[in-house]
Amino acid sequence: MNADIRSTTAALRERPQADVLIIGGGINGVATFRDLALQGIDVALVEKSDFLSGASAASSHMIHGGIRYLENGELRLVHEAVTERNDLLTTAAHYVRPLRTTVPIFSTFSGLLSAPLRMVLHRKTASTERGALLIKVGLIIYDSFSRGGGKVPRHTFHGRRRSLRALPDLNPDVKYTATYWDASLRDPERLGLDLVRDGIAVGGSRARAANYVSAAGVQDGKVVLRDEESGEEFPFAASVVLNAAGPWTDLANRALGDATRYMGGTKGSHIVLDHPELMQATGGRELFFEHSDGRIVLIYPLNGRVLVGTSDLEHDMSEPAVCTEEEVDYFLDLIGHVFPTIPVDRSQIVHRYSGVRPLPGHGDMAAGFVSRDYRIEEAILPGSDRVSVLSLVGGKWTTFRAVAARLTDELMTRIGRERVRSTKGLPIGGAVGFPRADADRDEWVHQHLSDFGLERGTRLLHRYGTHALAVATALRQDDDDAPLSTLPRFSSGEFRHMATSESVVHLDDIFLRRTNIGFRGEATREVVEEVAYAVSDVMGWDAATRRSEIDRTLAAVHAADPVAV
Template sequence: MGLKDSSGHTNSATARGAERESVSRLRRRPKARVLIIGGGINGVGTFRDLALQGVDVALVERGDYCQGASGASSHMIHGGIRYLENGEFRLVRESVVERNRLLRIAPHYVKPLQTTIPIFSTFSGVLAAPLRFLTHKQQGKPKERGAFLIKLGLSLYDSFSRDGGSVPRHQFRTRQKALAELPMLHPGVKYTATYFDASVHNPERLTLDVLQDGEKAGGRASNYLSLASVRPNADGSSTATLRDELTAKEFTFTADVIVNTTGAWVDLTNQAMGAPTTFMGGTKGSHIVLDHPGLLAACKGREIFFEHTDGRIVLIYPMGDRVLVGTTDVDADMSEDAVCTDGEIDYFIDLIGHVFPDIAVNRGQIVYTFSGVRPLPRHDATQPGFVSRDYRIERRAQGGGAAVLSLVGGKWTTFRALAEHLADDVLAELGAERKISTAKLPIGGGARFPDSEAGIQQWIKTHMTAARDADRTAGLLTRYGTRAEEVIGYLDAGPDRLLRSTRELSVRELQFMAAHEQIGHLVDVLIRRTSLAFRGLVTGELLNEVAEALAEPLGWDAAGVAAEINHAQEVLKRHHGVEVHSLVA
């Protein structure tokens, strides 16, 4: 019977061929000083940090890396200007510092994002704001945030960027200038405020880069390994029973410290370890991706970030040739799959009309939907939008066995600082000291990444060949950063050909992914190793071609290939609103 992974996808547990190398490395030496459970960005970041300190660390993830909330984010690296009204000044300051830092150490994936707020009043919300700040509740009908409040917030926001800031300060525009810049905006706009944050177009690949940094430093990690149970040992360690979700085989693994970074599933993971907790109270956030040239053009390359009529802060922004629209914030039912509902889609279409009234949007222009559960703390009567986005670390002894550190909360932008904090707590448990800081350490393919468009073009020209044109070479740089040099070396070492269904992938590149990127399922390539699904580019022919190319390196027979195609169709339809009809192979 299949098991659900951290985002609700059902993993087939049919027997596979040879055991994966990532699992074999854990089975051959079934112990480590630290075992991290959960392969989202915070778990993976902590794994990297500890490995760089020389700690013997292992990580397991029951689904694929970055498959849960980390892969369902709004793709923003931001200071969180709206958290100011919650009084979370420490978090905003840390977020702005980390945003600036990621622009420097992960420039291959983290890019500056020009952001514009349309404003429809001057002083609205001035009286309601202090009450929201003090009570963290919305009293009565939402009061729109006017220009005065937004100006105040952006001025404070700018002040946090003074040390090491790398983005321009905010600017206000009057109605006339605002409509000259963005002519499709609602004609009732009074002002716009424009500032810079950052975006991450490939959060899944950034997570993979962080993971591989940790592996190169000596850490061991495997996806598709779930935690079945944990028992304490007399020597102060604990032994976990781990289950390979692809073969259904189990083995034991012993550690001195266990770190629970399973996000919204922290309480369920602690329950599996025999010590139930009630730390979490996650909220669901959904998004849609549109193929809509008119909306894309209206955004003029910038994110539109604004307050909808219900007081919820929402966003519209271009990602390549697609437009991302989000997000909702409703209490999550952990017994149900997190999927984007018809009601949420109606909400998104309505919010687009709130800002761009002359742009028609319909369901047929949606190419992808996604939803995740934010790993927020339990919040009881506090409304979802006011729940803290900050994090804390809960410690307990595992019945005389290993200490268990549970991460409650955490957001994408602060993952490096959070990982440093969590790693320091682990080092204290081990009686060890920090050897290296990650604050200035480039992440993966961000090392030596060209710092200008001219530099990027020169890199592309240098790595082109007669068989690999500029577009294909640029695509490799986008996907891997400067790690593309390693990929290119692999591609050039044997015969290769582009797929018939897309010029973005070749047979040999898929073999590289199979050998170096821990692919467990066909759908991992479509959603997390590439952006093909996100952009609505998955076809029946593509499913067949990718499955066939992966069959030999991953040991899939004809029945396995058919099962993987069926599994990919099911995941895309059920969780992402995408229906793909396969072809007869």
């Protein structure tokens, strides 16, 4: 399937009705949009900002079963997540790859008594450290969930000498390392965009998705939609409404006239470092471990950088989520805990970001023990006696397909329809026909993109999956396509193609969600200005608008930086 993703705000106004209206274009919203479109349902999706710009953009870039949730007793969730992880290694092979994960362990028996208490009491106990025996038991259970369909190797355990031979810069106090496999998610926003693209491709005019459109109120049993760019409002009728606004679910319901209190999300922040020595020290694997306060944290090589995270702090949704200096201190300290001889400081941070997890309200329960599972709440749209509003509470990146399948079944029940197609095992977007072996990728590039040369063709395949065919067609037709002088691994034509086919509204959409330029810390003023000039004509920007978009992008990319750009 292949289709352009264009702004469909006008299409929503022209035909202001659908069987299902989805509020929220995060990963669970767009996955449900695709699933409903595959069932032939007339579905519309609106997102107040850009697609995948909220909680879904602030993840740790992993597809994982959540081994630490075993300690919370969430066996059903872990089993489902491991199953979905295995599936995504095939169905999203262009962006999801196996990830070797190593746990440094500094004790043998610690945690054997306190872990069961933590599971029951949902709070920290006197001893928070997990020892080798406890971790071994957890990994045996974790591996068992992959039985009969495992796509990754089983875990291994090594003592101090062998551990330091594999990772020489590791803290010499380490007693053991445990190594298991999960999966990395290289470009989560592009995977989400592929889900939108799939839905539009199969649904045509019956599958409409618009970014920068919000649900602003209710009028005569209809949802009032607001174009966030023009300010125009119009009523939209739906048989059933899905609120998939993530941590903003209560705020979206409040806009619809229902003051729910379902959510209690916690803030998670990350920093991204350009640090070759630290990158080398990881040995190409994720380090996943317990810090001194009992928090599970990670050091993770990704996209030529090192990702470090994450925090787990209570957050007021009326305030913006930003990575604070205190959190940065915490991250630098945790690096020193694992790699004490490698100096790291703020000068090596090229990007930082923060988001709020869509967790349920949890009262006095410790943030780390709040369930990552999901549930569905139902109400009636105010002013209507028959329009149901289903609110998704919870959910995590890895389980988006399973969550969407359950939501789709629930939604179709309410409109009297039955599922006609399963999404399990169905490739997503650019994973269709994607060659997974290196030799096969070289052959694919030679067969389809030989005129671009092996290096550039491979880069296009890596960046877009098999959607590289559509990108290549656009580039061949763009007489002005040329490598950027400021960032030669991209070309001007690529950005023009994004601007015209991927529902780009603002320049920062490109830097933060259509590419990983912002993540890698490459969004300098010079790069931003060159891209702005490349897309100005196709975006219809005059000189004043272009300057405004440049300023907006620099502010967005560097929002958490301690000094002004």
